[in-house]
Amino acid sequence: MKKIKLLILSHSSELGGAERSMIDLLDYWQQKGLIEPHLIVRIPLKNMVPELRKRKWKYYPIYYTNWSQRSPSSRAEDVFRNARENAKAVAAIEKLIDTIKPDMVMTNTIVSPWAAIAAAYKGLPHVWFVREYGDIDHQHIFELGREKMYEDINALSDIVVANSNTLANHVKKHVAKEKVRTLYTPFNIELLDRKINQPANNPFKLEDSLKLVVTGRIAPSKGQDEAARAVGELKKAGHVAELCIIGTPADPADSDVLNSVINNYDIADRVIFLGHQSNPLAILKHADVGIMASQQEAFGRVTFEYMVTGRPVVGANSGATPELIVNGKTGLLYEKNNTTDLVKQLSKYVVDRSLLVAHGQNARERAETMLRGKNSADNLYESLRPLLDCDTGRPRPLNFSRKWLDYPLVAQAYIDESKVMSFKRLFTIKLRALAKFLYLKIIARFNKRNGGK
Secondary structure (H helix, E strand, O other): OOOEEEEEEEOOOOOOHHHHHHHHHHHHHHHOOOEEEEEEEEOOOOOOHHHHHHHOOEEEEEOOOOOEEOOOOOOHHHHHHHHHHHHHHHHHHHHHHHHHOOOEEEEEOOOOOHHHHHHHHHOOOEEEEEOOOOOOOOOOEEOOOHHHHHHHHHHHOOEEEEOOHHHHHHHOOOOOHHHEEEOOOOOOHHHHHHHHOOOOOOOOOOOOOEEEEEEOOEOHHHOHHHHHHHHHHHHHOOOOEEEEEEOOEOOHHHHHHHHHHHHHHOOHHHEEEEEOOOOOHHHHOOOOEEEEOOOOOOOOHHHHHHHHOOOOEEEEOOOOHHHHOOEOOOEEEEOOOOHHHHHHHHHHHHHOOHHHHHHHHHHHHHHHHHOOOOOOHHHHHHHHHHHHHOOOOOOOOOHHHHHHHHHHHHHHHHHHHOOOOOHHHHHHHHHHHHHHHHHHHOOOOOOHHHHOO
C-alpha cells in the first residue's frame, strides 16, 4: 500500500494538548508505515520542534496569525498587518505544495485556515481536525463569527474530524454530517506506562488525606478554583484533602480567582503548585483522584491520562467529560459550577476508600477499550484513502478570492513606495476601511451558484 504523503499545518509550535494529539496520531500512522508527514509550524519556533527533530520529520517554519483570538485587535493597522502576513503565508504554503507534492493537506485545530485555503487553490483533498469549541471553552472570539467560520470549514474540507462524539454533534450543526468523523487520540499505552513508572517525588504532605490532582493550564474555565473550593469545604466538614495543581497560567490574571479561593478558605497548606512538568504522569501515581472541572471540555486529554494511571476521575457533567467517565464505575460526575455537588461526590471516596481501587481499575480498562472502538485511527485512515482515488467534487474558490489575498501585498508595496504621506495618514484616508474589509474577505469565500457544490 502506497504511503500517503501529508502536509499538516499546526496552529503553533508549542507542545500543548492539540499539538501532542496531532503528534500521537502521526506517530501511530507512521509506525504502521502508512504516511510520510511534512509539517508547517508557526514562527517563532518553540518546544514542539525538538519532538519533530527527534522523529526526523520535515518541518517548514512560516509566520501566520489566527482567525480567532481571546482578545483580537480591532485596530485597522493590526488587521491590515495580519492580512498581509496571512496572504504571504498562503502563498508560501502553495509553493510548499508545489515542491513537496503532498497527496493531502491537513489542518490541526480550527484557528488557522491558511493551509486549507492553499489546498483549495491547488485542488488537493483537505482534512480539518477540530479539537475544541473555541468560543465556549477557550473564550476565543471568531472574527468572522462562528457560523461563517464553520461555513468556510465545511466548504474547504472533505473530512472534518472531531475528537469526541460530543464535539462531533456540535460540529454537525454547521458542517455537512457526512463529512464529520470522530477520532479518539491513539495514545501509546506502553509509552504512557513507561512515563508513569518513572520516578517522581510525592508532592502530597499528609499520609491520610484524600489526594486530588488537576493537570493543565491554569484558567477560570479549567476549574482549578472550583477544585480548591471543594478542598476548603471538605476542610470545613472535618475531612482532610489535598490538591496538587500541575500547570501554569497563560496570563497571571488567570490565577486571581484561584488565589482568592485559597486565601478565603485558608488552605494554602493543602494546595500544592507544581507548575509545568515535563512528565506529569509520573506524579499522577501519587494521587487518589483526578479532577476534570473544565466547564466545556471537547475531549479531555488529561482525563484519559488519569484513567490510564488507574485513577478514578471526578468530572463536571458537561462537554465530552460524560463520554469518557462512566458515572459510578470509572469515576463520578457532578453538576458543573456546583461546588456542593463536587464535595458530595468527593466525600464518597473519603468515606469508602475501596471505591478508589475499584473505580481506578475500571478507568484503566475503559481507556484501553476506547482505543479499540469505532473511533480509532485505523478507521479514520480508511476513510482518507478514497479521497485520493476520486474527484471529491469539493467546491473551488472563485477568482475574486485570489484577488483578496493579493490586495494586502499590493497595498504594502504602495505604503513602502509612498514618501508623501505618513503610514498613519494612509490608513485614515484610504486603507482604514479597506483593512477591516480585507480580513472579512481573506478567507476564501464560495458562491454555490457559481463555484460548484
